[in-house]
Amino acid sequence: MARKAAIVGVADTPLRQGVLAEDGTVLQIQARAAKAALDEAGLSFDDVDGLFAAGAWGVPGPGLFMPVTLAEYLGIRPGYLDGTQIGGSSFEAHVGHAAAAVAQGVCEVALILYGSRQRSDASRTLGARGAAVLNSQYEAPFGLPSPVGAYAMAAMRHRHVHGTTPEQLAEIAVATRKWAALNPAATMRDPLSIEEVLASPMICDPLHLRDCCLVTDGGGAIAVTSLERARDLKQAPVAIAGFAEATSHWGIAQMEDLAWLHHAADSGSRAMAMAGVAADDFDVVEIYDSFTITVLLSLEALGFCRRGDGGAFVSGQRTAPGGAFPLNTNGGGLSYCHPGMYGLFLLTEATRQLRGECGPRQVKDAEVALAHGTGGVLSTVATCVLTRA
Amino acid sequence: MYEKPLPAIDVESGPFWRAAREHRLAIMRCRLCDRHFFYPRELCPHCHSSVVEWTAASGRGTIYTFTIARRPAGPAFKGDMPYVVALVELEEGPRLMTNIITGDVESIRIGQKVAAVFDDVTEEVTLVKFAPA
Numbered sequence: 097m098a099r100k101a102a103i104v105g106v107a108d109t110p111l112r113q114g115v116l117a118e119d120g121t122v123l124q125i126q127a128r129a130a131k132a133a134l135d136e137a138g139l140s141f142d143d144v145d146g147l148f149a150a151g152a153w154g155v156p157g158p159g160l161f162m163p164v165t166l167a168e169y170l171g172i173r174p175g176y177l178d179g180t181q182i183g184g185s186s187f188e189a190h191v192g193h194a195a196a197a198v199a200q201g202v203c204e205v206a207l208i209l210y211g212s213r214q215r216s217d218a219s220r221t222l223g224a225r226g227a228a229v230l231n232s233q234y235e236a237p238f239g240l241p242s243p244v245g246a247y248a249m250a251a252m253r254h255r256h257v258h259g260t261t262p263e264q265l266a267e268i269a270v271a272t273r274k275w276a277a278l279n280p281a282a283t284m285r286d287p288l289s290i291e292e293v294l295a296s297p298m299i300c301d302p303l304h305l306r307d308c309c310l311v312t313d314g315g316g317a318i319a320v321t322s323l324e325r326a327r328d329l330k331q332a333p334v335a336i337a338g339f340a341e342a343t344s345h346w347g348i349a350q351m352e353d354l355a356w357l358h359h360a361a362d363s364g365s366r367a368m369a370m371a372g373v374a375a376d377d378f379d380v381v382e383i384y385d386s387f388t389i390t391v392l393l394s395l396e397a398l399g400f401c402r403r404g405d406g407g408a409f410v411s412g413q414r415t416a417p418g419g420a421f422p423l424n425t426n427g428g429g430l431s432y433c434h435p436g437m438y439g440l441f442l443l444t445e446a447t448r449q450l451r452g453e454c455g456p457r458q459v460k461d462a463e464v465a466l467a468h469g470t471g472g473v474l475s476t477v478a479t480c481v482l483t484r485a
Numbered sequence: 486m487y488e489k490p491l492p493a494i495d496v497e498s499g500p501f502w503r504a505a506r507e508h509r510l511a512i513m514r515c516r517l518c519d520r521h522f523f524y525p526r527e528l529c530p531h532c533h534s535s536v537v538e539w540t541a542a543s544g545r546g547t548i549y550t551f552t553i554a555r556r557p558a559g560p561a562f563k564g565d566m567p568y569v570v571a572l573v574e575l576e577e578g579p580r581l582m583t584n585i586i587t588g589d590v591e592s593i594r595i596g597q598k599v600a601a602v603f604d605d606v607t608e609e610v611t612l613v614k615f616a617p618a
Contacts, residue, residue, distance in 0.1 A: 227490070227492075233492035233498060234523075236490040236492075237489060237490050237492060237610075237612050239554060239558040239584070240554070240558060241557070241558040244556075249551065253549070253595065256596075299556050300552040300556070347582070354549070354572075
């Protein structure tokens with residue numbers, strides 16, 4: 097690419113017990129995060145000429161025109177708009193699209209926004225349950241709890257094909273909780289044991305409550321510009337070295353192989369090839385953890401272990417603080433926060449790790465990071481390779 | 486009063502739902518590549534030809550994967566708990582989402598042989614479910 101792009105500012109919304117620390121609408125949440133991300137970069141709203149947003153608010157209504165609504169609310173008139181909605185992986189895709197736009201010179205400063213009041217509004221479902229239309233009519237009548245049921249079906253299949261045990265899945269929840277204990281912003285910080293995960297209520301076999309992400313509020317923002325401009329800004333720039341996205345299916349019944357994320361393998365290998373890195377080059381890895389099985393499947397597909405070996409890979413608390421493979425270092429969707437579409441926080445954490453700002457949870461000398469988002473019911477993925485610039 | 490989600494039957498899905506009401510399982514087949522597919526589509530999802538036709542499926546298949554719902558997908562499903570939601574792989578190849586009708590949810594296994602049963606949930610709608618064969 098002609099011009100390289102960099103992340104120059106990040107923000108995530110302060111929470112208390114998973115609820116907004118300062119109450120606000122989804123628009124207020126995003127305005128505050130936008131200001132915080134621009135402020136830490138040393139940029140202003142006048143610099144922003146690209147606006148990216150995804151979320152689950154205001155639909156039907158202004159949320160159908162998400163970046164347009166936000167531009168009006170923020171009082172800016174960007175010349176580059178992107179409302180790509182691929183679930184929790186949207187923000188990795190936005191960073192990729194922003195990097196491509198900056199490289200082409202069609203956008204100079206991109207602002208990526210997200211906001212959710214999911215916990216405060218006491219709603220887990222992303223949309224109301226009306227009549228089942230179009231392709232959803234072949235699934236909705238059968239009462240699969242969504243999204244957990246679809247992930248449970250994948251976990252069941254993985255167990256059948258590869259012998260993956262509930263204990264191995266629990267290893268991920270336990271290790272992630274240890275990282276959360278090191279993050280003062282995390283919602284759940286009390287110690288958690290494998291026995292406690294297995295003793296938590298079964299939601300959809302084989303997934304227990306503690307295999308599932310939290311239900312919280314949250315929001316955040318990311319500012320992207322060219323690497324050359326980034327060098328004059330306030331933060332150490334984090335280069336967007338590689339990116340890719342891919343889709344597999346919309347409904348879980350259409351997924352080709354429920355024990356293998358071929359689209360994640362594709363997206364991951366393309367992003368790594370663009371960056372010129374391989375799986376063993378990463379110092380810190382942030383993988384969307386909607387459920388423990390999401391992490392296990394992603395580790396295999398991204399090439400961190402062989403297909404089917406995910407259970408063995410995460411055993412012995414390998415991904416915990418002090419382990420050989422630092423993973424989801426802010427406490428993840430399992431223990432930090434999960435406002436419905438978690439992908440933005442993979443990027444804020446990877447950025448802060450590469451800047452060396454993470455205090456007790458800092459991974460020493462982190463130079464190469466992965467942020468890998470998953471959306472829908474294992475439907476979509478997007479991957480970003482970030483490096484210290 | 487049936488309170489669970491019902492399909493919004495449209496011009497494309499109509500033949501499938503009409504067949505179900507007559508207790509037949511109708512799926513589509515591509516006349517060009519000779520593969521079956523579900524759900525019905527304008528173009529074959531394998532080779533994208535438009536030469537597609539409805540065909541009768543045997544109603545026999547195996548459980549590809551499943552879960553046991555211990556929490557309901559909304560209040561209407563509360564009375565059914567625990568219940569099995571499965572992806573059944575039909576003899577003809579395609580998979581579909583369904584419920585497995587069983588008195589013992591713990592006995593359900595991947596690879597188990599199942600056969601279609603037709604559940605007339607309203608006057609207009611019949612759902613295709615499966616039971617161990």
